[in-house]
Amino acid sequence: MNKPMDNVAEVQISGRRLAGLVRLIAEHRVAAVIIFLMVFPFLAPYKALAIDVLIYGLFALGFNMVFGYLGVLSFGHAAFFGAGAYATGIAMVHFGVPWMPAIFVGVLMSGLTAAIMGAMAIRTRGIYFAMVTLALAQCVYYIIYHMEEYSGGEDGLTGVSVRTVDFGIATVDMMQDPMGKYYIMLAFTAVAIFLFSRILNSPFGAVLEAIRENENRARACGYNVLLTKWVTFVLSGLFCGLAGALSAIHLSVVPIEYLHYHQSGLAVMMALLGGMGTFFGPFIGAMAFLMLEDAITLMTTHWQLFLGAIFMIFVLFFPRGIWGSFLHWISR
Amino acid sequence: MRHDKGKTRRTTVSRRDVLKSAAAGAVVLGTSPFSFNIARAAGDPIKIGFPVPLTGPYGSEAKEQARCAQMAVDEFNAAGGMNGRMAELLVRDDKLKSGEAAKRAQELIENDGVHFVSGSLSASVQLAVNTICKDRGIPYVSISQSDAINEEKHFSKYTFHEAMNPHMTAGAVGRYVFPRENKRVAFLIADYAYGHEMARGFKRAGEEFGIEVVAEVKHPLATKDYSTFLPRIQAAKPDVLCLCNFGYDQMNSLKQATNFGMKERMRMVAPALLYNQRRAGGADAYSGVVGGTNFYWGIEDTVPTAKAFNDAYRKLNDGSPPSDYGAYGYAGVGGLLKAVSAAGTTDADAVVAALENLKYDLYKGQQYYRQCDHQSVQPVYIIESKDAGDQADEYDVFNVVYEETADEKMLRTCGELGHG
Numbered sequence: 230m231n232k233p234m235d236n237v238a239e240v241q242i243s244g245r246r247l248a249g250l251v252r253l254i255a256e257h258r259v260a261a262v263i264i265f266l267m268v269f270p271f272l273a274p275y276k277a278l279a280i281d282v283l284i285y286g287l288f289a290l291g292f293n294m295v296f297g298y299l300g301v302l303s304f305g306h307a308a309f310f311g312a313g314a315y316a317t318g319i320a321m322v323h324f325g326v327p328w329m330p331a332i333f334v335g336v337l338m339s340g341l342t343a344a345i346m347g348a349m350a351i352r353t354r355g356i357y358f359a360m361v362t363l364a365l366a367q368c369v370y371y372i373i374y375h376m377e378e379y380s381g382g383e384d385g386l387t388g389v390s391v392r393t394v395d396f397g398i399a400t401v402d403m404m405q406d407p408m409g410k411y412y413i414m415l416a417f418t419a420v421a422i423f424l425f426s427r428i429l430n431s432p433f434g435a436v437l438e439a440i441r442e443n444e445n446r447a448r449a450c451g452y453n454v455l456l457t458k459w460v461t462f463v464l465s466g467l468f469c470g471l472a473g474a475l476s477a478i479h480l481s482v483v484p485i486e487y488l489h490y491h492q493s494g495l496a497v498m499m500a501l502l503g504g505m506g507t508f509f510g511p512f513i514g515a516m517a518f519l520m521l522e523d524a525i526t527l528m529t530t531h532w533q534l535f536l537g538a539i540f541m542i543f544v545l546f547f548p549r550g551i552w553g554s555f556l557h558w559i560s561r
Numbered sequence: 562m563r564h565d566k567g568k569t570r571r572t573t574v575s576r577r578d579v580l581k582s583a584a585a586g587a588v589v590l591g592t593s594p595f596s597f598n599i600a601r602a603a604g605d606p607i608k609i610g611f612p613v614p615l616t617g618p619y620g621s622e623a624k625e626q627a628r629c630a631q632m633a634v635d636e637f638n639a640a641g642g643m644n645g646r647m648a649e650l651l652v653r654d655d656k657l658k659s660g661e662a663a664k665r666a667q668e669l670i671e672n673d674g675v676h677f678v679s680g681s682l683s684a685s686v687q688l689a690v691n692t693i694c695k696d697r698g699i700p701y702v703s704i705s706q707s708d709a710i711n712e713e714k715h716f717s718k719y720t721f722h723e724a725m726n727p728h729m730t731a732g733a734v735g736r737y738v739f740p741r742e743n744k745r746v747a748f749l750i751a752d753y754a755y756g757h758e759m760a761r762g763f764k765r766a767g768e769e770f771g772i773e774v775v776a777e778v779k780h781p782l783a784t785k786d787y788s789t790f791l792p793r794i795q796a797a798k799p800d801v802l803c804l805c806n807f808g809y810d811q812m813n814s815l816k817q818a819t820n821f822g823m824k825e826r827m828r829m830v831a832p833a834l835l836y837n838q839r840r841a842g843g844a845d846a847y848s849g850v851v852g853g854t855n856f857y858w859g860i861e862d863t864v865p866t867a868k869a870f871n872d873a874y875r876k877l878n879d880g881s882p883p884s885d886y887g888a889y890g891y892a893g894v895g896g897l898l899k900a901v902s903a904a905g906t907t908d909a910d911a912v913v914a915a916l917e918n919l920k921y922d923l924y925k926g927q928q929y930y931r932q933c934d935h936q937s938v939q940p941v942y943i944i945e946s947k948d949a950g951d952q953a954d955e956y957d958v959f960n961v962v963y964e965e966t967a968d969e970k971m972l973r974t975c976g977e978l979g980h981g
Contacts, residue, residue, distance in 0.1 A: 277667035383754040384685045384709055385659050387692045404696050407671045476660075480667075481696060482689040484659035526654050530615045 276407030289511030291468025300441030305362030307492035313473030339470020347462035504553025610669030614657035626890030659689035713979030735766030747799035751806035844949035858882035933975035
């Protein structure tokens, strides 16, 4: 598999003017991403979509820890997104927990789900890993589907409404001020992106890539491969859980389709579209996917046809994805 | 090595580059909807958001709903609007997903500045749209069947339900069928909220007739093969079989039950007997099946507004009459616009008050919204599917056998729903 393209400094690029800028960005990737996301709502067609990009960007980013960095394909990440969303919603609706602690409950629950699923799935590889994670995620789907009293079952969970957020100095009306809501969501996302980057830059992150490149060699070097995989799976689950928790607050509802395997497929698609081997690629993938989908659905009801064609073009001709191809192009 | 090459290149930024990026920036800023609701002056159109599942299994129904809703808007505008202020319908695809619908509703409200929302075609999706609208004080008229939306938990003063609910549909059908048939009743239930709600409505109606439930078979949503479910029903030897499922499930289970020869031994009953599904499924599978509907074009002989609605629709659609679900789109938006005219403003609270006091007859007879839960009280029609030989033309598929007139007795009581 490809080496992550964003460690541009190591790749010794230079040349085009852009490259200098890219190196600067690569060295401060978290700051660059956050600055970009701060101006993003001004570029998006509407704020609810901008918030969706944040949420799905984070979801794809978290998924990519397992997919792009550890190098295994999970088809069960909907379970973490859904567990985060449902746990946050249920804590708020049924137990009256304030929204901030409820987000932590959501993240913890998705971490727990990932720990259990990971423990069962991590010994398998390749297609078997994908199938086991898919099956376990379907189990989570049915458990929550049948917890009708708490989850609302088929109807989904409604009433996860945060009306105002009070900071002492300022109050944000979450219902009437989508811009304020965006920046609150961004605060959570920014912290998550920072932590994510720190994890990947740590020695632990290096072990991840070592396992991806050659699992046997990593084992021979004395690393505990199984434990590393499991911890990565759980960490990835935590990030996806945060995305789910934020989404529950964003939409005020938790639909059962969050746990559907389509949701897992969405993460795979976004990561591939943006560039699975890159740090920021999944975010770009989520952005491209959601904005294209939004634009095309307004024009035609055959949006799936166009989106499918675009996806196929990328898989066939730009296997590095949008961001991966871009990085490759400027660092030639 | 390659990296030497770059050192000889120019690294300053040229004037042209600055101009280029400035131009690009200007385009981006110009196209992004920076100032979305600065201008909401009195001359602006009355905007109604209409999220429906244009793609997905209910796509054809959704498109029909959008067509009929547009008809209501066009009629309102042709009549001069509200003191010259025109209405505008903004149709969005909710893809039959609650998450997408919630996002679309937010888009309609924050970006397009809609004054009202109508639409949706699934129990879960309408609850999601309702949550978004009630939190933001936007009146929402739902046009899809659901029992839950009437309940206190989901209700707000901004929530209106134009469609019938499963309780009243199944109840009306039960009250028609049970006294006319023997008492052994079996249920085939699609295993989700709507299926359960219909079965509950049937059983409630059956209590006063002393029905005996001999079998209750649940099947997963979107089942293709009913050969494992039907023999269990046959073994119970019921006199009546209630099909508590919808759309393709209903069509497939009916076709297979017909093949099993079950129609000769029991009466088939479907609470929501759909016009489009009947036409797609064919006369053989459906013949003799009794069901309920909000509207069938054949009532035009007795109901003048139905005649007017049918004629207007036929003129636009090559002579084909409107369907039951399409009519919901017409009534939902039409009722809303009537209330806007009555209130003389788009102010949410004033329109809510006008809707609460509205008596309207748009397509099927008198209707009004019940005070406590804003459920539209309306007539329910009991129809029986015709044999192929009895059809005058391809649109002539049902006999209207009974009309249950609009009455709050059809509904669960306000207290039962949790309204104070």
